[in-house]
Amino acid sequence: MNAVLQAANVGVRFRVGGGTWPRQRLLTAVEGVGFTLGRGETLGVVGESGCGKSTLGRALLGLVPLAAGTVSVDGHRLDRQSDARLRDLRRHAQMVFQDPQGSLDPRMTVGQSVAEPLEIFEPRMSRNERRARVAGVLSQVGLAPAHADRYPHEFSGGQCQRVGIARAIILKPSIIVCDEPVSALDVSVQGQVVNLLAGLQGELGLALVFISHNLAVVRHLSTRVLVMYLGRPMEQGGRDDIYGRPLHPYTRALLDAVPSPEPGRPARVPLAGELPSPLAPPQGCVFSTRCAWANDLCRRARPALDEARPGHQVACHRWREWPGGVPRRED
Amino acid sequence: MALFEVRDLAVSFATPAGEVDAVAGIDLEVAEGECLALVGESGSGKSQALLACLGLLAANGRARGEVRFDGRSVLGLPERELGRLRGAGIGYVFQDAPGSLTPHLRIGDQLSEALRCHHDVDDATARAEARRMLERVQVPDAAARLRQYPHELSGGTRQRAAIAAALMPRPRLLIADEPTTALDVTVQAQVIALFRELRRELGMALVVVTHDLGVVAGLAERVAVMYSGRIVEEGATTGVLSRPAHPYTSGLLAALPRLDDPTGVPMRTIPGTPPAPGERPRGCAFAPRCDRVHDRCRNEVPALAAAAHGRVACHRPLAGAPA
Numbered sequence: 001m002n003a004v005l006q007a008a009n010v011g012v013r014f015r016v017g018g019g020t021w022p023r024q025r026l027l028t029a030v031e032g033v034g035f036t037l038g039r040g041e042t043l044g045v046v047g048e049s050g051c052g053k054s055t056l057g058r059a060l061l062g063l064v065p066l067a068a069g070t071v072s073v074d075g076h077r078l079d080r081q082s083d084a085r086l087r088d089l090r091r092h093a094q095m096v097f098q099d100p101q102g103s104l105d106p107r108m109t110v111g112q113s114v115a116e117p118l119e120i121f122e123p124r125m126s127r128n129e130r131r132a133r134v135a136g137v138l139s140q141v142g143l144a145p146a147h148a149d150r151y152p153h154e155f156s157g158g159q160c161q162r163v164g165i166a167r168a169i170i171l172k173p174s175i176i177v178c179d180e181p182v183s184a185l186d187v188s189v190q191g192q193v194v195n196l197l198a199g200l201q202g203e204l205g206l207a208l209v210f211i212s213h214n215l216a217v218v219r220h221l222s223t224r225v226l227v228m229y230l231g232r233p234m235e236q237g238g239r240d241d242i243y244g245r246p247l248h249p250y251t252r253a254l255l256d257a258v259p260s261p262e263p264g265r266p267a268r269v270p271l272a273g274e275l276p277s278p279l280a281p282p283q284g285c286v287f288s289t290r291c292a293w294a295n296d297l298c299r300r301a302r303p304a305l306d307e308a309r310p311g312h313q314v315a316c317h318r319w320r321e322w323p324g325g326v327p328r329r330e331d
Numbered sequence: 332m333a334l335f336e337v338r339d340l341a342v343s344f345a346t347p348a349g350e351v352d353a354v355a356g357i358d359l360e361v362a363e364g365e366c367l368a369l370v371g372e373s374g375s376g377k378s379q380a381l382l383a384c385l386g387l388l389a390a391n392g393r394a395r396g397e398v399r400f401d402g403r404s405v406l407g408l409p410e411r412e413l414g415r416l417r418g419a420g421i422g423y424v425f426q427d428a429p430g431s432l433t434p435h436l437r438i439g440d441q442l443s444e445a446l447r448c449h450h451d452v453d454d455a456t457a458r459a460e461a462r463r464m465l466e467r468v469q470v471p472d473a474a475a476r477l478r479q480y481p482h483e484l485s486g487g488t489r490q491r492a493a494i495a496a497a498l499m500p501r502p503r504l505l506i507a508d509e510p511t512t513a514l515d516v517t518v519q520a521q522v523i524a525l526f527r528e529l530r531r532e533l534g535m536a537l538v539v540v541t542h543d544l545g546v547v548a549g550l551a552e553r554v555a556v557m558y559s560g561r562i563v564e565e566g567a568t569t570g571v572l573s574r575p576a577h578p579y580t581s582g583l584l585a586a587l588p589r590l591d592d593p594t595g596v597p598m599r600t601i602p603g604t605p606p607a608p609g610e611r612p613r614g615c616a617f618a619p620r621c622d623r624v625h626d627r628c629r630n631e632v633p634a635l636a637a638a639a640h641g642r643v644a645c646h647r648p649l650a651g652a653p654a
Contacts, residue, residue: 048515049486156604157373186372186542188586191600198597213515216588220598243590257516258590259523259545261572269524271517273471274485 004074004174004207005037005060005093011068012052012059012231016279027278029055030231032305034069035224039174040201042208044222044239046215046254050275052231053211057177060209061093062086074174091121094168098180100160104152111148114138114167121171137166140203141196158189162196169200177209182217194220216258219243224311227251230278230286233305237312245325247314249291252326285317293318293326332402334536335361335384335421335504340396342376342383351609353379355560356396358635359538361504366530366537368547368568370583371557374605377540378426380557381506385421386413400504419449422502426509426540429489432481438465438492439477445499464495467532468525487518491525498529504536505529511546523549544587548572553641556580559605559616561632566641574650576643579617615646623647 010033017024030052037043045053058064060071062078071078073089081089094117097103104113114134118125125133135145141162152160161181168176178197182190198221201208212218218225225242227235227250235248246252256270273290276282285303288294297317305315342354354376361367371377383394384405398405400420408416417423425431433441442464443457452460458477465473468491481489490510497505507526511519523546530537539550547554547568555565556577564577575581582601592598603620612618618628627646635642 048517158604187544187583188372188601189604190588191586191598192602195597195600214588215516216590216592219590220588220592220594239594253517255590257520259516259519259543259549260589261544261548261584261587269520272521274487274518 002038003036003072004039005209006035006072006075007060007069008034008071009069010034010056010059010066010071012055012064013067025279028231028281029278030059031068033226033228033233035226035236037175037207037209037224039205039207041223042201042210042221044218044225045209045211045228046213046218046225047228048213048275050230050278051228052278053228054179055231056228057095057179057209057211060175060177061095062090063095091117091171092173093175093177094171094173096161096164096168096176096178096181099184100157100164100181101152101155103164104160106152109149109151110138110143110155110163113152114148114163114170117167117171133170134166137170138163140169140200141166142192156189157185158192161185161193165193165196165200169204169206172204173206175207175209177211179211180213181210183212183214190217197221214258215243215254227254230275230281232286233313233315234287235312235314235316236305237309237314241309241312247308247312247319247322247326248287248316249293249326250287252328256328285315333360333399334363334365334401335359335538336397336399337380337384338397338399340380340383340394340398342379342388342392342394344389345391345393346609348609352560352611353392353608354383355611357555357557357560357562359555359562361536361538363503364530364534364536365553366526366539366551368551368554369538369540369557370542370544370547370554372542372605374559374608375557376560376608377557378508381423381508381538381540385417385423385506386410387417387423415449418445418497418502419500420502420504422497422500422505424494424497424505424507424510427513428493428510429481429486429513432489432493432496434481436480437477438479438481438484442477442492442496442499445496449500460499461495464499465492467529468492468495468498469521470495487514487521490514490518490522494522494525494529498533501533502535504538506538506540508540509542510539511541512543519546526550544572544583556583559611560608561616561644562635563617563645564638564641564643565635566638570640574640576638576640576648577617577645578621578623578647578649581649582620615644623649 012030014027015024016027047053111134115130118130182193210221222239229250234250253270256268282289284299288298303315303317305313308314337359339356341356343350343352369377384398439461442461446457462473470476470491511522551568554568554571555562558579564580585599614629614631618624633644633646635644
């Protein structure tokens with residue numbers, strides 16, 4: 001496989017502190033994440049707020065420094081490049097943000113926003129050629145070339161997200177990291193944006209990283225899925241494995257949490273409590289404080305990321321007990 | 332008689348471009364202890380309709396029609412009496428609920444103030460009640476939380492604290508505007524379960540505003556679907572969700588991502604976007620996005636008429652409605 005994006009043992013740490021508490025502390029936002037992504041493939045990254053999925057997305061683009069591990073784009077390690085070379089690599093890796101309106105400058109026309117990456121990376125391009133490129137990508141994302149002269153406030157959330165995608169593809173990148181690209185959109189429009197991304201992926205051979213807290217949305221696009229909790233990978237595998245035979249209790253909980261419109265089906269509360277503080281992660285398995293299956297071993301020792309099946313990894317002491325997937329706990 | 336009754340409510344805003352109708356005449360009814368879900372997309376007017384009922388419209392907004400709470404007419408009440416009604420009669424959990432907490436007041440102060448504004452109790456009683464309410468909304472370690480500021484709490488806990496603040500004066504009706512939208516799916520499930528328990532324990536009526544039909548199924552007995560300022564379908568939740576009569580309701584249901592959707596095919600969507608309030612088409616507002624549209628739909632606004640599970644405003648309703 002021709003790997004476009006490779007991450008190995010990626011770790012990100014932040015220094016926090018100050019204020020009335022002068023001692024600085026280290027917060028581990030991401031630890032031990034690794035994967036390989038080829039052209040036309042999508043990695044879905046799933047987890048609750050605070051699980052480190054957005055930080056991972058930024059680390060993949062070299063927007064936050066790595067404390068450990070490596071990220072390679074098209075075979076080039078991001079940390080071993082000169083600034084000029086890093087800039088050049090960045091044009092191959094773009095990002096689409098969660099807040100479609102907020103990620104556009106309200107004082108710039110949509111055309112100016114979409115053209116901005118071209119001005120940076122191809123400053124010698126003529127104005128006419130630039131206009132033509134902008135018109136081209138706008139129609140690729142389902143907008144009219146005439147929309148280029150309008151301002152973000154004249155667009156709906158879904159349309160703004162199309163603009164964000166146009167801006168991401170105008171440099172013909174090989175990788176796009178989408179950070180919760182549909183969470184802020186109405187249900188009827190979410191699918192339009194997902195379908196647009198899937199279509200562009202096929203057309204342009206993109207490798208996508210799709211970050212979301214909703215497993216039902218991720219399922220449509222992903223070839224592989226990475227489930228994160230408190231910065232650590234809990235489970236990772238092909239789509240059918242993750243959805244058909246999840247081996248980690250946390251994956252099971254996220255699956256059960258997807259609300260269903262089936263009338264009369266009692267809603268479930270698959271997971272009580274909240275994410276522990278990343279400054280004081282639980283001993284042993286980080287999920288053990290909320291896991292219905294946790295035992296003494298889980299509370300004592302951190303489980304390794306085991307290769308349960310080829311291409312399907314899980315960090316749980318008990319995965320061997322449920323070869324067909326974690327059973328639902330009926331309480 | 333219904334506890335909360337809305338008749339022909341219209342809301343409009345004066346804008347530089349002229350008067351814009353956000354809500355074009357809707358009827359709602361909520362009985363004592365009942366839960367109604369008001370479903371619609373951004374811009375459908377669902378939030379403005381409810382804000383109007385409590386006299387909370389922006390300065391350029393205007394509400395017409397009839398709103399009755401417990402038999403009393405609400406629209407046009409003087410501000411003092413509205414203030415008494417808000418909170419003690421009708422509690423409101425805002426869309427950005429965590430943001431509706433006052434950032435520089437401790438949680439305990441905010442909760443006890445919410446009670447003391449409406450009821451004549453001393454400080455110690457109010458504080459004890461605040462703690463009980465935080466425990467009731469399942470905030471862990473309630474005593475410690477009372478001394479904290481909103482920014483020290485997680486999103487889910489702030490949401491619970493905002494719900495607790497709305498519940499402090501013991502309202503008979505709670506209006507919750509998109510109470511789960513900003514939350515993770517796991518916390519969403521917790522908040523839905525919390526609302527179900529609170530209703531059972533406190534017997535209050537509940538209006539939940541949401542764009543997510545997945546939330547509706549677990550919570551509401553009745554559902555009203557809004558599109559572009561009008562109610563297009565309403566009825567018992569089970570009926571509306573299992574056999575929707577309006578093409579918009581059916582489209583919303585199909586667009587909801589599910590775990591058993593087929594993969595490898597495009598997600599089902601409703602093409603296009605809702606019209607802006609000022610640019611509503613002449614006939615049915617949904618006509619430009621509807622796959623069942625015919626000439627009459629483009630020229631004539633359909634009225635809400637009886638259907639199998641309630642009422643539907645459509646010239647060509649789907650099977651499930653009487654022919």
